[in-house]
Amino acid sequence: MQLPEARPKQPLKPVGVGADIQSIFFDMWRQEHPDADIQDVPGDLVTTSASGLDPHITLQSAEFQLERVSSAWAAKKKTDASVIRKDIGKILQRNAAAPWKV
Numbered sequence: 001m002q003l004p005e006a007r008p009k010q011p012l013k014p015v016g017v018g019a020d021i022q023s024i025f026f027d028m029w030r031q032e033h034p035d036a037d038i039q040d041v042p043g044d045l046v047t048t049s050a051s052g053l054d055p056h057i058t059l060q061s062a063e064f065q066l067e068r069v070s071s072a073w074a075a076k077k078k079t080d081a082s083v084i085r086k087d088i089g090k091i092l093q094r095n096a097a098a099p100w101k102v
Contacts, residue, residue: 022046059096066092 030036042061070088074081 059092062092063089 042058042064044058045061045064066085066088070085071081073084073088077084
């Protein structure tokens with residue numbers, strides 16, 4: 001017996017470990033929740049270290065967090081967030097490196 005509005009069963013394919021499994025489960029969840037209000041974030045923020053302190057994130061991920069981090073530092077240091085944001089932005093650009101530079 002199939003319940004009203006139930007989706008037909010889909011066979012699960014064997015997968016590897018790590019990101020493969022994470023992406024498959026996320027895809028399944030997303031299909032079941034198409035109207036969920038989610039924000040696009042850089043992939044390495046949701047598929048790597050859970051500590052939130054990974055020093056080897058992409059420049060895109062660092063820039064994505066820039067507003068939150070600079071605001072928190074400004075509050076802690078009791079200073080202007082725009083100054084801290086500008087300083088951090090300079091550090092990011094100076095230290096950004098592309099892997100396998102040619």
